[in-house]
Amino acid sequence: MSTVNDFIKSEIDSQDVVLFMKGTPVFPQCGFSSQVVQILSYLGVQFKGVNVLESDDIRQGIKAYSDWPTIPQLYVKGEFVGGCDIVREMFEEGELREFLAEKGIALEVA
Amino acid sequence: MAMDAKEIETLIREGIADAEVRIEDLAGDGDHYAAYVTSPIFKGKSRVAQHQLVYKALKGKMGGDLHALALHTSAPKD
Numbered sequence: 001m002s003t004v005n006d007f008i009k010s011e012i013d014s015q016d017v018v019l020f021m022k023g024t025p026v027f028p029q030c031g032f033s034s035q036v037v038q039i040l041s042y043l044g045v046q047f048k049g050v051n052v053l054e055s056d057d058i059r060q061g062i063k064a065y066s067d068w069p070t071i072p073q074l075y076v077k078g079e080f081v082g083g084c085d086i087v088r089e090m091f092e093e094g095e096l097r098e099f100l101a102e103k104g105i106a107l108e109v110a
Numbered sequence: 111m112a113m114d115a116k117e118i119e120t121l122i123r124e125g126i127a128d129a130e131v132r133i134e135d136l137a138g139d140g141d142h143y144a145a146y147v148t149s150p151i152f153k154g155k156s157r158v159a160q161h162q163l164v165y166k167a168l169k170g171k172m173g174g175d176l177h178a179l180a181l182h183t184s185a186p187k188d
Contacts, residue, residue: 032178068158069165069173085181086157 004061012075016105017047020062021072025049032084033072039091040074044108045100076103113176118143118168125167127151136180144180153185160184 012018017040023029025037025047040047052059052071063069066080074081081087081099090096100107115133122131122145129149136142145164152160160183165172172179 063173067162069170080158082158082161086161089157089182 004057005065008058008061008065011048011050012078015046015048016077016103017045017100018050018075019047019072020050020052020058020075022051022053023049024051029053030071032070035084036072036074036087039087039096043091043097043100045105076100076105113143113171114140115143118145118176118179121169121171122147122164122167125169126163130186136178142178143176144182146182148184148186150186152183155185157183 011020019025019033019036019040021028021030021033021036023033025041028034028037037049050058052062059071062071062073066073068080068083070083072084072087074083074087076099082090087096090099097107115135119131119133123129126147126149128151129147132146134144134146136144147164151163155163161181164181164183168176168179
């Protein structure tokens, strides 16, 4: 179990924005994961996708890590931001752009 | 494995003090719901903390029996 946790931690720390998702950013395999990918892409955020469907240990491990029962899960600079509902709500209210800017994440102007 | 809307509502009411709960069956298939939960205990809590309280009230069913529940939480406006 500790090795899974170590792996998760290293993934979260490996880049500023990391999305644990079902499928890949290019080929999401779940509507909720797909929505978050679309939002991040719309904002022009560079992020790393970790496909939880590749490993049941990671899929279960990430839920325990954040005490959060569902995928996708978005992490920014090591901090758990939320799942699909929260990311969408923040995006719709303009908070997500602000939050990312505060964290010093580069947004490509579309 | 579907869940009844009433059962979701009951669990949330039991788990969260003074919660106002509204459940919508989004697809009519008993498997995709939206829940609107308002409670004074959400006041001052982050969105993540608010959703975690609802997930706790659902006693591990979220992500299991309950496949899709779009959550909207808020504290009552004064």
